[in-house]
Amino acid sequence: MATRLGPAAEADLTTTAATPASASTTATSATTTAPPVRLWLQPAVIALVVVAAFVGCYVGLQRNPQPHRVPVAVSGQKLSGEIRQVLGDTVDVHRVADAATGRAEVERRDVVAALSRGAASDRLRLQVGGANGQSTTTAVKSLIGAYAHGAGQRLTTVDVVPLARFDARGLAGFYVAFGVTLAGFVLAQNALGLANHLHLRHRFWLLSGVSVAIGIIATVIAGPVLGAVPAPVMPLAFALSLLAAAAAFTTKLLGTYLGPVGVPVATLLLLTVGNSTSGAAIGPDLLPSAARAVSALLPPGAAVRAVTDLSYFHGAQAVQPLTTLALWAAIAAVLVSLRPRLGRRRRRATA
Numbered sequence: 001m002a003t004r005l006g007p008a009a010e011a012d013l014t015t016t017a018a019t020p021a022s023a024s025t026t027a028t029s030a031t032t033t034a035p036p037v038r039l040w041l042q043p044a045v046i047a048l049v050v051v052a053a054f055v056g057c058y059v060g061l062q063r064n065p066q067p068h069r070v071p072v073a074v075s076g077q078k079l080s081g082e083i084r085q086v087l088g089d090t091v092d093v094h095r096v097a098d099a100a101t102g103r104a105e106v107e108r109r110d111v112v113a114a115l116s117r118g119a120a121s122d123r124l125r126l127q128v129g130g131a132n133g134q135s136t137t138t139a140v141k142s143l144i145g146a147y148a149h150g151a152g153q154r155l156t157t158v159d160v161v162p163l164a165r166f167d168a169r170g171l172a173g174f175y176v177a178f179g180v181t182l183a184g185f186v187l188a189q190n191a192l193g194l195a196n197h198l199h200l201r202h203r204f205w206l207l208s209g210v211s212v213a214i215g216i217i218a219t220v221i222a223g224p225v226l227g228a229v230p231a232p233v234m235p236l237a238f239a240l241s242l243l244a245a246a247a248a249f250t251t252k253l254l255g256t257y258l259g260p261v262g263v264p265v266a267t268l269l270l271l272t273v274g275n276s277t278s279g280a281a282i283g284p285d286l287l288p289s290a291a292r293a294v295s296a297l298l299p300p301g302a303a304v305r306a307v308t309d310l311s312y313f314h315g316a317q318a319v320q321p322l323t324t325l326a327l328w329a330a331i332a333a334v335l336v337s338l339r340p341r342l343g344r345r346r347r348r349a350t351a
Contacts, residue, residue, distance in 0.1 A: 046264045053268050057276035065286035067091070067139045073102035075116035083115065086147050091140075103127050103160055109313040112285070113140045122153050129161035131312035133170045136283030161312050164230045172228035173307040174280030176218055177300050180240050181270050183214045184247030189263055191248075192255040200340065204333070207248045211329075215241030231310035235318075239306040242325035246299040249332035256339050274300035296321065299328050 069092040074080035080095040094111055096102045102114025106129045114127040126144050128137050141157060148155040163170050187210050191203050198206070219237040222229040229236065247270050254262035254269075277291040278301040284292055295301040302321035309318040 042260070046261070050264060050267055050272070053272045054276075057272055061276055061282055061287060061291060065135060065139075065282050067143060067286055068289075068292070070113075070136065070140055070143070070283075070285040071111040072140065072144075073105045073111045073114040075099055075102055075114070079115065079117060082151070083147065086150065087143055090143055099125065099127070106160055107313065108316045109309060112136055112283075113144070115144055118156065124148050124153050124155045126155060126157045127160045128157060129312075130159040130163050131161045131170065131308060133280060133283045135281070135286055139283070139286055164228060164311070166226060166228040171280060172222060173304050173311070174275075174278060176222045176229060176240065176307060177243060177278060177280070177303040178271075178275050180214055180218050180243045180303070181247045181275065181300050183218075184211060184244040185251050185266060185270060187211070187214070187244070188248040188251035188255065188266075191252060192263070200337070203252075204337070207252060208245065211244035211248055212241045214244040215239070229307060229311055231307060235310050235315065236307065239303060239310065239318075239322060239325065242322065242329055243299055243303040246325050246328035246332070249329050249336060250299070253332040253336050256336055270299065274298040277301055278304040280304045297324065299325055302328075 067090045069089055071092045071094060072083070073094045073096045074083050075096055075098050077095065080093050083091060084093050094105065096105065096114070099114065099116035102111070102116055105111045106114050106127055109129065109132070112129055112132045116125050116127075117123065118125050124144070126141070128140060130137050137159075145155055164172070166172075187207060191198075191206055194203060194206075215237045218240045219229075219233055223231065223233055223236060250270065251263065251266040254266045256262065258265060273294065277287060277295045277298065279287070279295050284295045284301075287295060296305060302324035306318050306321040306325070309315050309321070
């Protein structure tokens with residue numbers, strides 16, 4: 001890293017060989033002076049914290065996922081009682097009148113699966129919503145399969161909300177959310193560097209306008225072009241634009257108030273914790289309690305839920321995650337706009 005000379009040294013360097021010995025002495029002194037420890041320590045600590053958090057979150061959360069109160073609709077009082085008794089807290093039983101009602105709850109995403117008895121007394125029928133993700137669907141199949149095996153009954157499984165053809169693993173929503181979050185983060189990081197060149201309102205227009213463009217581009221590529229996200233174009237573009245704005249304004253907020261540390265904090269909050277707990281790679285009902293608590297509250301988790309709801313469940317549960325994204329973007333923008341006013345008040349108070 002180049003050492004910046006002070007004004008006096010810079011003046012000496014621009015003088016035409018008037019005092020070469022003095023300039024040489026100044027340059028030698030500047031290069032031999034050891035930099036403060038803080039200049040070495042801060043980037044090192046930030047890098048180590050980021051790598052520890054990233055590996056810990058992404059690898060740790062996938063190490064041993066355990067189902068916790070996975071919502072399942074069960075037909076009939078007797079069967080629902082048996083499921084509660086055998087499976088305990090691993091499932092949250094919603095007792096319904098019949099198989100048709102259970103299927104309707106799966107299609108509204110009120111539950112992830114519906115269990116009912118078949119025509120024969122030794123047959124069970126499990127209707128799953130594969131669009132809830134492989135990890136969640138596999139966990140439900142395993143739990144109900146274990147119950148059926150223990151009860152000596154045969155189990156038939158039907159996927160009533162299957163994933164799109166070009167999203168066989170159910171991860172398209174996660175990658176779209178990750179990419180849009182990353183784009184919003186990078187946008188804000190660059191805007192922070194323009195503070196001395198663009199007025200605050202111009203930076204607001206930049207963040208807002210490019211966030212909309214990010215949402216539209218991501219929608220067109222993931223939807224019509226690649227066919228991996230079957231959500232309607234306009235609602236999906238709206239959701240992803242909100243995600244980009246939430247990521248951009250949150251990063252801008254942290255960088256404005258925390259200074260150089262703000263960008264690494266945004267990295268941890270959005271790209272590390274937010275994406276790893278989003279509920280795409282590991283279903284939210286299989287996450288540890290702490291991760292479940294923040295999953296739907298952070299922008300990436302809210303976005304994954306919105307994308308899935310819009311793509312497979314007719315937007316039945318999309319209002320809450322869209323509201324979460326809008327609040328992140330709006331609150332962060334308001335706090336950024338208040339920063340100059342707070343600075344003026346502080347200067348008046350200390351004057």
